Amino acid sequence: MFTGIVTAVGTIREARQAGDLRAVIACPFDPSGIAIGASIACSGVCLTVVDKGGTAGDAWFAVDISAESVARTVPERWRQGGHLNLEPALKLGDELGGHIVTGHVDGVGSVVSIEPVGDSHRVVIAAPKELAPYLAPKGSITVDGISLTVNEVSDEADGSCRFTLNIIPHTAEVTTIGAMREGDGVNLEIDVLARYLQRMQSLRG
Known part of the structure:
Protein backbone atom coordinates (compact mmCIF):
# COMPACT_ATOMS: atom_id res chain seq x y z
CA MET A 1 0.00 0.00 0.00
CA PHE A 2 1.02 3.60 -0.69
CA THR A 3 -0.31 7.08 0.00
CA GLY A 4 0.45 8.92 -3.24
CA ILE A 5 2.87 11.24 -1.42
CA VAL A 6 6.01 11.19 -3.58
CA THR A 7 9.26 11.13 -1.59
CA ALA A 8 11.76 11.49 -4.44
CA VAL A 9 12.17 11.64 -8.20
CA GLY A 10 14.33 8.92 -9.72
CA THR A 11 16.00 8.60 -13.11
CA ILE A 12 16.11 5.44 -15.20
CA ARG A 13 19.86 4.83 -15.57
CA GLU A 14 19.42 1.70 -17.67
CA ALA A 15 16.52 -0.13 -19.32
CA ARG A 16 17.15 -3.43 -21.04
CA GLN A 17 14.88 -6.14 -22.36
CA ALA A 18 15.81 -9.65 -21.23
CA GLY A 19 12.54 -11.51 -20.93
CA ASP A 20 10.87 -8.88 -18.74
CA LEU A 21 12.08 -5.30 -18.97
CA ARG A 22 14.70 -4.60 -16.30
CA ALA A 23 15.16 -0.99 -15.21
CA VAL A 24 17.93 0.37 -13.00
CA ILE A 25 16.71 3.51 -11.26
CA ALA A 26 19.01 6.10 -9.68
CA CYS A 27 17.56 7.78 -6.60
CA PRO A 28 18.54 9.89 -3.56
CA PHE A 29 17.62 7.14 -1.07
CA ASP A 30 19.93 5.34 1.36
CA PRO A 31 20.50 1.83 -0.04
CA SER A 32 20.69 0.43 3.50
CA GLY A 33 17.01 1.34 3.83
CA ILE A 34 16.01 -0.46 0.62
CA ALA A 35 15.29 -4.15 1.10
CA ILE A 36 15.48 -6.71 -1.68
CA GLY A 37 11.89 -7.77 -2.29
CA ALA A 38 10.50 -4.46 -1.06
CA SER A 39 7.85 -2.60 -3.03
CA ILE A 40 8.42 0.87 -4.46
CA ALA A 41 5.81 2.76 -6.46
CA CYS A 42 7.40 4.09 -9.65
CA SER A 43 5.15 6.76 -11.20
CA GLY A 44 2.17 4.88 -9.79
CA VAL A 45 3.33 1.35 -10.58
CA CYS A 46 4.08 -1.00 -7.68
CA LEU A 47 7.38 -2.73 -8.50
CA THR A 48 9.60 -5.14 -6.56
CA VAL A 49 13.24 -4.35 -5.81
CA VAL A 50 15.46 -7.14 -7.19
CA ASP A 51 18.86 -5.50 -6.74
CA LYS A 52 20.33 -2.33 -5.18
CA GLY A 53 23.55 -0.45 -4.60
CA GLY A 54 25.23 2.94 -4.33
CA THR A 55 25.64 5.19 -1.32
CA ALA A 56 23.34 7.29 0.84
CA GLY A 57 21.96 10.08 -1.33
CA ASP A 58 23.30 8.46 -4.49
CA ALA A 59 21.67 5.05 -4.56
CA TRP A 60 20.14 2.84 -7.22
CA PHE A 61 17.74 -0.06 -7.31
CA ALA A 62 16.66 -2.47 -10.05
CA VAL A 63 13.16 -3.70 -10.88
CA ASP A 64 11.70 -6.12 -13.40
CA ILE A 65 8.69 -4.79 -15.31
CA SER A 66 6.43 -7.42 -16.86
CA ALA A 67 4.95 -7.11 -20.34
CA GLU A 68 1.53 -6.73 -18.68
CA SER A 69 2.72 -3.73 -16.68
CA VAL A 70 4.33 -2.15 -19.73
CA ALA A 71 1.13 -2.65 -21.75
CA ARG A 72 -1.09 -1.06 -19.10
CA THR A 73 1.04 2.02 -18.45
CA VAL A 74 2.43 4.94 -20.41
CA PRO A 75 4.95 3.23 -22.77
CA GLU A 76 7.54 6.03 -22.85
CA ARG A 77 7.64 6.05 -19.06
CA TRP A 78 10.22 3.22 -19.11
CA ARG A 79 12.84 4.71 -21.44
CA GLN A 80 16.42 5.29 -20.35
CA GLY A 81 16.80 8.79 -18.93
CA GLY A 82 13.13 8.99 -17.98
CA HIS A 83 12.11 10.43 -14.63
CA LEU A 84 9.86 8.58 -12.16
CA ASN A 85 7.97 9.62 -9.05
CA LEU A 86 9.10 7.30 -6.24
CA GLU A 87 7.33 6.25 -3.05
CA PRO A 88 8.37 3.36 -0.80
CA ALA A 89 5.56 1.18 0.56
CA LEU A 90 3.62 2.44 3.57
CA LYS A 91 4.82 1.16 6.93
CA LEU A 92 2.59 0.54 9.92
CA GLY A 93 2.42 3.80 11.86
CA ASP A 94 3.31 6.05 8.91
CA GLU A 95 1.20 9.14 8.31
CA LEU A 96 -1.49 8.65 5.67
CA GLY A 97 -0.98 12.04 4.08
CA GLY A 98 -2.65 11.37 0.72
CA HIS A 99 -5.15 8.55 0.21
CA ILE A 100 -4.98 4.76 -0.03
CA VAL A 101 -3.09 3.83 -3.21
CA THR A 102 -2.45 0.25 -4.35
CA GLY A 103 0.12 0.88 -7.08
CA HIS A 104 -2.04 -0.88 -9.68
CA VAL A 105 -2.61 1.38 -12.69
CA ASP A 106 -6.23 1.33 -13.90
Missing part, protein backbone atom coordinates in the same frame (compact mmCIF):
# COMPACT_ATOMS: atom_id res chain seq x y z
CA GLY A 107 -5.71 3.16 -17.16
CA VAL A 108 -3.77 5.74 -19.13
CA GLY A 109 -4.97 9.31 -19.50
CA SER A 110 -3.63 12.23 -21.53
CA VAL A 111 -2.96 15.86 -20.66
CA VAL A 112 -5.41 18.09 -22.52
CA SER A 113 -4.32 21.50 -21.26
CA ILE A 114 -2.16 23.27 -18.69
CA GLU A 115 -2.70 26.91 -17.79
CA PRO A 116 -1.41 29.11 -14.97
CA VAL A 117 -3.89 30.28 -12.34
CA GLY A 118 -2.14 32.53 -9.86
CA ASP A 119 0.96 30.67 -8.66
CA SER A 120 -0.63 27.30 -9.42
CA HIS A 121 -1.53 25.51 -12.65
CA ARG A 122 -4.90 24.24 -13.82
CA VAL A 123 -4.44 20.88 -15.53
CA VAL A 124 -7.13 19.10 -17.55
CA ILE A 125 -6.70 15.37 -18.15
CA ALA A 126 -8.74 13.12 -20.44
CA ALA A 127 -9.63 9.74 -18.90
CA PRO A 128 -10.92 6.65 -20.77
CA LYS A 129 -14.58 5.71 -20.47
CA GLU A 130 -13.75 2.70 -18.29
CA LEU A 131 -12.63 5.08 -15.54
CA ALA A 132 -15.26 7.79 -15.98
CA PRO A 133 -17.77 6.30 -13.47
CA TYR A 134 -15.13 6.40 -10.72
CA LEU A 135 -14.25 10.10 -11.01
CA ALA A 136 -16.11 12.74 -9.03
CA PRO A 137 -15.49 16.34 -7.94
CA LYS A 138 -13.54 16.49 -4.65
CA GLY A 139 -12.69 12.80 -5.03
CA SER A 140 -9.16 11.42 -5.08
CA ILE A 141 -7.15 10.31 -8.11
CA THR A 142 -3.57 9.10 -8.47
CA VAL A 143 -1.74 10.63 -11.45
CA ASP A 144 1.72 9.15 -12.10
CA GLY A 145 1.82 8.08 -8.47
CA ILE A 146 0.76 11.47 -7.07
CA SER A 147 -2.30 11.71 -4.82
CA LEU A 148 -4.43 14.59 -6.13
CA THR A 149 -7.93 15.98 -5.66
CA VAL A 150 -10.32 16.22 -8.60
CA ASN A 151 -11.79 19.72 -8.94
CA GLU A 152 -14.21 19.25 -11.82
CA VAL A 153 -15.43 16.44 -14.07
CA SER A 154 -17.00 16.84 -17.51
CA ASP A 155 -18.51 13.87 -19.34
CA GLU A 156 -17.89 13.39 -23.05
CA ALA A 157 -20.30 12.01 -25.67
CA ASP A 158 -18.26 8.82 -26.14
CA GLY A 159 -18.46 7.91 -22.44
CA SER A 160 -15.01 9.18 -21.54
CA CYS A 161 -14.50 12.21 -19.33
CA ARG A 162 -12.16 15.07 -18.59
CA PHE A 163 -11.18 16.07 -15.09
CA THR A 164 -9.47 19.14 -13.71
CA LEU A 165 -6.66 19.37 -11.15
CA ASN A 166 -5.04 22.29 -9.38
CA ILE A 167 -1.27 21.82 -9.11
CA ILE A 168 0.36 23.97 -6.43
CA PRO A 169 4.00 25.09 -6.83
CA HIS A 170 5.32 22.66 -4.21
CA THR A 171 3.82 19.63 -6.00
CA ALA A 172 5.21 20.85 -9.33
CA GLU A 173 8.68 21.26 -7.81
CA VAL A 174 9.03 17.90 -6.03
CA THR A 175 7.40 15.60 -8.62
CA THR A 176 7.52 15.08 -12.38
CA ILE A 177 4.17 16.83 -12.83
CA GLY A 178 5.92 20.19 -13.14
CA ALA A 179 7.51 18.98 -16.39
CA MET A 180 4.26 17.69 -17.92
CA ARG A 181 3.24 19.02 -21.31
CA GLU A 182 0.03 18.94 -23.32
CA GLY A 183 -0.38 15.57 -25.02
CA ASP A 184 1.66 13.66 -22.43
CA GLY A 185 0.32 10.33 -21.22
CA VAL A 186 -0.20 9.73 -17.50
CA ASN A 187 -0.75 6.63 -15.38
CA LEU A 188 -4.10 6.78 -13.55
CA GLU A 189 -5.29 4.85 -10.51
CA ILE A 190 -8.81 5.48 -9.27
CA ASP A 191 -9.68 5.74 -5.59
CA VAL A 192 -9.99 2.22 -4.16
CA LEU A 193 -13.11 3.25 -2.23
CA ALA A 194 -14.77 4.41 -5.46
CA ARG A 195 -13.97 1.02 -7.00
CA TYR A 196 -15.74 -0.86 -4.21
CA LEU A 197 -18.72 1.50 -4.18
CA GLN A 198 -19.17 1.07 -7.93
CA ARG A 199 -19.03 -2.72 -7.53
CA MET A 200 -21.63 -2.65 -4.74
CA GLN A 201 -23.91 -0.44 -6.82
CA SER A 202 -23.64 -2.75 -9.85
CA LEU A 203 -24.59 -5.78 -7.71
CA ARG A 204 -27.64 -3.97 -6.36
CA GLY A 205 -28.66 -3.27 -9.93
Whole structure:
Protein backbone atom coordinates (compact mmCIF):
# COMPACT_ATOMS: atom_id res chain seq x y z
CA MET A 1 0.00 0.00 0.00
CA PHE A 2 1.02 3.60 -0.69
CA THR A 3 -0.31 7.08 0.00
CA GLY A 4 0.45 8.92 -3.24
CA ILE A 5 2.87 11.24 -1.42
CA VAL A 6 6.01 11.19 -3.58
CA THR A 7 9.26 11.13 -1.59
CA ALA A 8 11.76 11.49 -4.44
CA VAL A 9 12.17 11.64 -8.20
CA GLY A 10 14.33 8.92 -9.72
CA THR A 11 16.00 8.60 -13.11
CA ILE A 12 16.11 5.44 -15.20
CA ARG A 13 19.86 4.83 -15.57
CA GLU A 14 19.42 1.70 -17.67
CA ALA A 15 16.52 -0.13 -19.32
CA ARG A 16 17.15 -3.43 -21.04
CA GLN A 17 14.88 -6.14 -22.36
CA ALA A 18 15.81 -9.65 -21.23
CA GLY A 19 12.54 -11.51 -20.93
CA ASP A 20 10.87 -8.88 -18.74
CA LEU A 21 12.08 -5.30 -18.97
CA ARG A 22 14.70 -4.60 -16.30
CA ALA A 23 15.16 -0.99 -15.21
CA VAL A 24 17.93 0.37 -13.00
CA ILE A 25 16.71 3.51 -11.26
CA ALA A 26 19.01 6.10 -9.68
CA CYS A 27 17.56 7.78 -6.60
CA PRO A 28 18.54 9.89 -3.56
CA PHE A 29 17.62 7.14 -1.07
CA ASP A 30 19.93 5.34 1.36
CA PRO A 31 20.50 1.83 -0.04
CA SER A 32 20.69 0.43 3.50
CA GLY A 33 17.01 1.34 3.83
CA ILE A 34 16.01 -0.46 0.62
CA ALA A 35 15.29 -4.15 1.10
CA ILE A 36 15.48 -6.71 -1.68
CA GLY A 37 11.89 -7.77 -2.29
CA ALA A 38 10.50 -4.46 -1.06
CA SER A 39 7.85 -2.60 -3.03
CA ILE A 40 8.42 0.87 -4.46
CA ALA A 41 5.81 2.76 -6.46
CA CYS A 42 7.40 4.09 -9.65
CA SER A 43 5.15 6.76 -11.20
CA GLY A 44 2.17 4.88 -9.79
CA VAL A 45 3.33 1.35 -10.58
CA CYS A 46 4.08 -1.00 -7.68
CA LEU A 47 7.38 -2.73 -8.50
CA THR A 48 9.60 -5.14 -6.56
CA VAL A 49 13.24 -4.35 -5.81
CA VAL A 50 15.46 -7.14 -7.19
CA ASP A 51 18.86 -5.50 -6.74
CA LYS A 52 20.33 -2.33 -5.18
CA GLY A 53 23.55 -0.45 -4.60
CA GLY A 54 25.23 2.94 -4.33
CA THR A 55 25.64 5.19 -1.32
CA ALA A 56 23.34 7.29 0.84
CA GLY A 57 21.96 10.08 -1.33
CA ASP A 58 23.30 8.46 -4.49
CA ALA A 59 21.67 5.05 -4.56
CA TRP A 60 20.14 2.84 -7.22
CA PHE A 61 17.74 -0.06 -7.31
CA ALA A 62 16.66 -2.47 -10.05
CA VAL A 63 13.16 -3.70 -10.88
CA ASP A 64 11.70 -6.12 -13.40
CA ILE A 65 8.69 -4.79 -15.31
CA SER A 66 6.43 -7.42 -16.86
CA ALA A 67 4.95 -7.11 -20.34
CA GLU A 68 1.53 -6.73 -18.68
CA SER A 69 2.72 -3.73 -16.68
CA VAL A 70 4.33 -2.15 -19.73
CA ALA A 71 1.13 -2.65 -21.75
CA ARG A 72 -1.09 -1.06 -19.10
CA THR A 73 1.04 2.02 -18.45
CA VAL A 74 2.43 4.94 -20.41
CA PRO A 75 4.95 3.23 -22.77
CA GLU A 76 7.54 6.03 -22.85
CA ARG A 77 7.64 6.05 -19.06
CA TRP A 78 10.22 3.22 -19.11
CA ARG A 79 12.84 4.71 -21.44
CA GLN A 80 16.42 5.29 -20.35
CA GLY A 81 16.80 8.79 -18.93
CA GLY A 82 13.13 8.99 -17.98
CA HIS A 83 12.11 10.43 -14.63
CA LEU A 84 9.86 8.58 -12.16
CA ASN A 85 7.97 9.62 -9.05
CA LEU A 86 9.10 7.30 -6.24
CA GLU A 87 7.33 6.25 -3.05
CA PRO A 88 8.37 3.36 -0.80
CA ALA A 89 5.56 1.18 0.56
CA LEU A 90 3.62 2.44 3.57
CA LYS A 91 4.82 1.16 6.93
CA LEU A 92 2.59 0.54 9.92
CA GLY A 93 2.42 3.80 11.86
CA ASP A 94 3.31 6.05 8.91
CA GLU A 95 1.20 9.14 8.31
CA LEU A 96 -1.49 8.65 5.67
CA GLY A 97 -0.98 12.04 4.08
CA GLY A 98 -2.65 11.37 0.72
CA HIS A 99 -5.15 8.55 0.21
CA ILE A 100 -4.98 4.76 -0.03
CA VAL A 101 -3.09 3.83 -3.21
CA THR A 102 -2.45 0.25 -4.35
CA GLY A 103 0.12 0.88 -7.08
CA HIS A 104 -2.04 -0.88 -9.68
CA VAL A 105 -2.61 1.38 -12.69
CA ASP A 106 -6.23 1.33 -13.90
CA GLY A 107 -5.71 3.16 -17.16
CA VAL A 108 -3.77 5.74 -19.13
CA GLY A 109 -4.97 9.31 -19.50
CA SER A 110 -3.63 12.23 -21.53
CA VAL A 111 -2.96 15.86 -20.66
CA VAL A 112 -5.41 18.09 -22.52
CA SER A 113 -4.32 21.50 -21.26
CA ILE A 114 -2.16 23.27 -18.69
CA GLU A 115 -2.70 26.91 -17.79
CA PRO A 116 -1.41 29.11 -14.97
CA VAL A 117 -3.89 30.28 -12.34
CA GLY A 118 -2.14 32.53 -9.86
CA ASP A 119 0.96 30.67 -8.66
CA SER A 120 -0.63 27.30 -9.42
CA HIS A 121 -1.53 25.51 -12.65
CA ARG A 122 -4.90 24.24 -13.82
CA VAL A 123 -4.44 20.88 -15.53
CA VAL A 124 -7.13 19.10 -17.55
CA ILE A 125 -6.70 15.37 -18.15
CA ALA A 126 -8.74 13.12 -20.44
CA ALA A 127 -9.63 9.74 -18.90
CA PRO A 128 -10.92 6.65 -20.77
CA LYS A 129 -14.58 5.71 -20.47
CA GLU A 130 -13.75 2.70 -18.29
CA LEU A 131 -12.63 5.08 -15.54
CA ALA A 132 -15.26 7.79 -15.98
CA PRO A 133 -17.77 6.30 -13.47
CA TYR A 134 -15.13 6.40 -10.72
CA LEU A 135 -14.25 10.10 -11.01
CA ALA A 136 -16.11 12.74 -9.03
CA PRO A 137 -15.49 16.34 -7.94
CA LYS A 138 -13.54 16.49 -4.65
CA GLY A 139 -12.69 12.80 -5.03
CA SER A 140 -9.16 11.42 -5.08
CA ILE A 141 -7.15 10.31 -8.11
CA THR A 142 -3.57 9.10 -8.47
CA VAL A 143 -1.74 10.63 -11.45
CA ASP A 144 1.72 9.15 -12.10
CA GLY A 145 1.82 8.08 -8.47
CA ILE A 146 0.76 11.47 -7.07
CA SER A 147 -2.30 11.71 -4.82
CA LEU A 148 -4.43 14.59 -6.13
CA THR A 149 -7.93 15.98 -5.66
CA VAL A 150 -10.32 16.22 -8.60
CA ASN A 151 -11.79 19.72 -8.94
CA GLU A 152 -14.21 19.25 -11.82
CA VAL A 153 -15.43 16.44 -14.07
CA SER A 154 -17.00 16.84 -17.51
CA ASP A 155 -18.51 13.87 -19.34
CA GLU A 156 -17.89 13.39 -23.05
CA ALA A 157 -20.30 12.01 -25.67
CA ASP A 158 -18.26 8.82 -26.14
CA GLY A 159 -18.46 7.91 -22.44
CA SER A 160 -15.01 9.18 -21.54
CA CYS A 161 -14.50 12.21 -19.33
CA ARG A 162 -12.16 15.07 -18.59
CA PHE A 163 -11.18 16.07 -15.09
CA THR A 164 -9.47 19.14 -13.71
CA LEU A 165 -6.66 19.37 -11.15
CA ASN A 166 -5.04 22.29 -9.38
CA ILE A 167 -1.27 21.82 -9.11
CA ILE A 168 0.36 23.97 -6.43
CA PRO A 169 4.00 25.09 -6.83
CA HIS A 170 5.32 22.66 -4.21
CA THR A 171 3.82 19.63 -6.00
CA ALA A 172 5.21 20.85 -9.33
CA GLU A 173 8.68 21.26 -7.81
CA VAL A 174 9.03 17.90 -6.03
CA THR A 175 7.40 15.60 -8.62
CA THR A 176 7.52 15.08 -12.38
CA ILE A 177 4.17 16.83 -12.83
CA GLY A 178 5.92 20.19 -13.14
CA ALA A 179 7.51 18.98 -16.39
CA MET A 180 4.26 17.69 -17.92
CA ARG A 181 3.24 19.02 -21.31
CA GLU A 182 0.03 18.94 -23.32
CA GLY A 183 -0.38 15.57 -25.02
CA ASP A 184 1.66 13.66 -22.43
CA GLY A 185 0.32 10.33 -21.22
CA VAL A 186 -0.20 9.73 -17.50
CA ASN A 187 -0.75 6.63 -15.38
CA LEU A 188 -4.10 6.78 -13.55
CA GLU A 189 -5.29 4.85 -10.51
CA ILE A 190 -8.81 5.48 -9.27
CA ASP A 191 -9.68 5.74 -5.59
CA VAL A 192 -9.99 2.22 -4.16
CA LEU A 193 -13.11 3.25 -2.23
CA ALA A 194 -14.77 4.41 -5.46
CA ARG A 195 -13.97 1.02 -7.00
CA TYR A 196 -15.74 -0.86 -4.21
CA LEU A 197 -18.72 1.50 -4.18
CA GLN A 198 -19.17 1.07 -7.93
CA ARG A 199 -19.03 -2.72 -7.53
CA MET A 200 -21.63 -2.65 -4.74
CA GLN A 201 -23.91 -0.44 -6.82
CA SER A 202 -23.64 -2.75 -9.85
CA LEU A 203 -24.59 -5.78 -7.71
CA ARG A 204 -27.64 -3.97 -6.36
CA GLY A 205 -28.66 -3.27 -9.93
